[in-house]
Amino acid sequence: KAGVTQTPRYLIKTRGQQVTLSCSPISGHRSVSWYQQTPGQGLQFLFEYFSETQRNKGNFPGRFSGRQFSNSRSEMNVSTLELGDSALYLCASSLPGGEGDEQFFGPGTRLTVL
């Protein structure tokens, strides 16, 4: 079974631009969560989607948004990029009700904002 895939793997943008990241969950998984990883703040939860609905949201500004499609694929968007948005963005998928409710992570998208 294929794992979680994220595209693109690397991205370079400039301040003020916007960016869209994509995540394809493991087949059959319906929950997708997004995390931001930075050296200073560590791993921080952004939001979680289940059946196209945002169920949970972390403490990030409104410039960070996401959505989920009917095939469970998810995208996150960051508008008006700031230097501090440079990070590794990780997506995780989960099969709700599975043992341990484990979340399986993708390899991440490395975003650099110049």
Place this chain on the structure above:
Amino acid sequence: GEDVEQSLFLSVREGDSSVINCTYTDSSSTYLYWYKQEPGAGLQLLTYIFSNMDMKQDQRLTVLLNKKDKHLSLRIADTQTGDSAIYFCAERGSNSGYALNFGKGTSLLVTP
């Protein structure tokens, strides 16, 4: 928010056991997880423990949970150089949906 604390660095010799510790503050935590991250990679789920368990063993990995003290540990037996990585402890509260609250990670260095 609730805190998850880990020591930042651990160095062990190949063949020894490694013990990585974690403390958390959320008393409503339902599941606690250990993830491994190698350079340039995402997070690999190693194991998890449900909050009503004291111990879980999975091959070389042993997880101990002291719910009273909110202390979690991961023991890696017969540590190998390939175990060198950053290890993250994470907890999931009963009211936080699927949001995981991570520690800052413990960097494990295994020397020959």
